[in-house]
Amino acid sequence: MFELKPLTREAIPKALERAERYRLLNEPLEAESICLDVLQVDGDSQPALVMLLLALTDQFDDHVPDAVHKAREVLPRLDGEYARAYYTGLVAERRAKARLRLGGPGSGHVAYELLNQAMTCYETAERLRPPGNDDALLRWNACVRIFDRHPQIAPAPQETAETLLE
Numbered sequence: 001m002f003e004l005k006p007l008t009r010e011a012i013p014k015a016l017e018r019a020e021r022y023r024l025l026n027e028p029l030e031a032e033s034i035c036l037d038v039l040q041v042d043g044d045s046q047p048a049l050v051m052l053l054l055a056l057t058d059q060f061d062d063h064v065p066d067a068v069h070k071a072r073e074v075l076p077r078l079d080g081e082y083a084r085a086y087y088t089g090l091v092a093e094r095r096a097k098a099r100l101r102l103g104g105p106g107s108g109h110v111a112y113e114l115l116n117q118a119m120t121c122y123e124t125a126e127r128l129r130p131p132g133n134d135d136a137l138l139r140w141n142a143c144v145r146i147f148d149r150h151p152q153i154a155p156a157p158q159e160t161a162e163t164l165l166e
Helices: 009-024 028-041 046-058 067-077 081-102 107-128 135-149 161-165
Strands: none
Touching (some): 009 046, 028 046, 046 081, 081 107, 107 135
16 A cells, blocks of 8 residues: 655664664664665665564564574674674573563473574674674673573473383
8 A cells, every 4th residue: 555665875874873772772673674775775684684683583572473583583693703693692592581571381491492492592792703792792691690680581392212111
C-alpha cells in the first residue's frame, strides 16, 4: 500500500545515533526499523548490522516472532571471525537470559545449554580479539556470574535406557 522512503547517504550517521537512542529508550522495534533503512542505502554498513543485531536481541524478552531467526541471519554478514564469534555468543547469552526470565519447566536446562554455547563463542572471540579488546572476557565473566546467581541453571538430566524402562 505504501512505499518506504529511502535515506540519503549523508543522513546515515545521524540515523545510527537515533537508532542507538531508541535502543537505550527500550524501543528496539524503532531501532530495528532505522537500521533496515540504513542497510537499504549501505547494505554492508557494519555499524548498522551490529545495531540491528542488538536491537533484535533486545526483542528476545518480548517474544517477538522471528527475532532469533533474524538475529542469526545478521551474523554471517558481520566482517571478521572475531565479530562473528563475539556476536554469536551475545545472541546465545541474551537468549539464555530471556529464557530465564520467562521461567517455566526446563528453563534452567535451556539456559545452561545457551550459556555454554555463549561461553564457547566468547573463548573463540578471546583468541581472535584485537589488542586491548577484552569485551569477550567481560561477557564470559558475566555468564559465570549468571551461573552463580541462578542455581536452577544446570544440565538436563541424562536419560538412560534403564530410566526409560522404569
